[in-house]
């Protein structure tokens with residue numbers, strides 16, 4: 001059995017800006033509204049596999065963290081990131097493109113890029129970690145997450161718990 005949250009309909013969304021170094025179009029700083037959809041497989045413990053409210057709360061907390069931020073991939077080998085006096089200087093190695101960004105607006109993420117695929121990996125790790133810490137993972141056997149980068153295109157990934 002599974003339960004499912006549609007990120008668009010359940011309002012599990014955030015808006016953020018990013019760029020993909022060296023990509024002809026996505027290499028420019030630009031923004032998206034993202035929606036996070038989640039499917040949880042498992043067995044019922046009482047009434048639920050997991051309470052929808054609890055799952056929404058977990059996903060919303062992560063969305064709030066990323067909302068209205070400039071997302072930068074800390075582990076992108078194409079980037080050189082330095083912090084000085086409250087500002088991040090992000091240099092795209094090889095293309096000589098420099099962004100100087102206010103530290104308050106930047107969120108460094110522990111992923112290799114800010115593609116929908118890598119954001120999906122980030123979300124599934126964060127969600128599974130909260131589920132395990134909160135003891136909710138006992139009845140859950142698998143987690144599926146999809147990160148939509150606008151309506152109609154997204155990346156999905158799965159994890160056995």
Ligand SMILES: [Zn+2]
Pocket residue numbers: 018019026030031032149
């Ligand atoms: Zn984009």
